[in-house]
Amino acid sequence: MTIKSSFTVTILLLIFLASCRENPKEKVKTPPTRTASKKDSVTVDTSETKKEEEFVLTEDNAIDFFFNYQKDLKADKVKITTRFGSFTVQLYDNVPYHKANFIYLARKGYFDNTQFHRVVKNFIIQGGNSDDRLTGQKRGKIGRYLLPPDTRKGHRHHRGTISMPSSEIDNPHMLASPYEFFIVVTDPGSYHLDGDFTPFGKVIQGMDVVDAINQVETGDGDWPSQNIYIQKAEVIE
Template identity: 30%
Template structure:
């Protein structure tokens, strides 16, 4: 238990130094999860906040839950793509990729879903929470060789202790992370699902943007460098 706490503190120290400015609380029927949105990915940050303001995520569902991998919420790929087929003359609505190597798929990372497009652009209304599992040096070495990318010592330590999904790095945009409610995220990722990875009992959420006062109070609680 002590080592897990130390690792989580290490992760928070790493990101707190960025002095992120926007936070969102996912109010789920399993409890609350608080997300910090990265200022390094402003297009995704602002698109998510805009979608929340429009109510596009009100009473959304975690509709694809794969244990020890991801918990996906919002619209399904099929729903988005079928709707787009109805208006083929319209340009596809996507968020341009904002892939920052320093922002990686550690456990608790917030990512944006996408289809298999060459630009790696993201859907407007699909998010996922990374879960994954602890990685070995050999596994990380293989990922580095495959992607032509080298992890920093801090990133390797986080992947080896806290865990995550390094095979998604550099292919999907990570634009935030969990700072409170990791136990709720774990509970969601552990629910029974059917053969299509849909939870047998609906897991819903409504995101609420924290006020400046709430955000400032939360930042005070996070470890600083």
């Protein structure tokens, strides 16, 4: 074999060997891009769902919300428990916004651990507020809104009537403060309140408990000397 022939064979052999090592990418699969695992998907979906479910009442949406909320509302009684005992209020069907508001707040647990913060002997006990941060935080999560008065349904402030006070802040139309309520203790009633405040129910059981709360000692601003907590406000379904 001549040197030229030997050189040619060598070149061909090298080319053949090189061709056997070509295109390694064809033999190795391209690494897949990372897809979200089930855990990742749940995390993302839950976060987005949570944002969608976060609902806050405002002056703009409160009336529409309670209009729809009361349509299928069958419950009309709420049991309120304190260290003095329990009493039950029944809410009027023809005062729908105030009824729906009270039921909604009770179901949200708003009233739990609030207080009867104002007691005027032989007149009223007023509840739904507190001097701790938790109450303010709960209000912030539920929303800031007022309710229009509904005083033309024929209900009066008889003894045992539950009614809603008006907001004290720039309120020429006597809009109701939705987080608070008062119960009339006066016998037979406090009729000078008619037309200014909205009666939306009455005590049907446990009026002796209301009377006991009304007789506690009070300090400045009619605030009880010892806090009277609403331990539980539960809707009777």
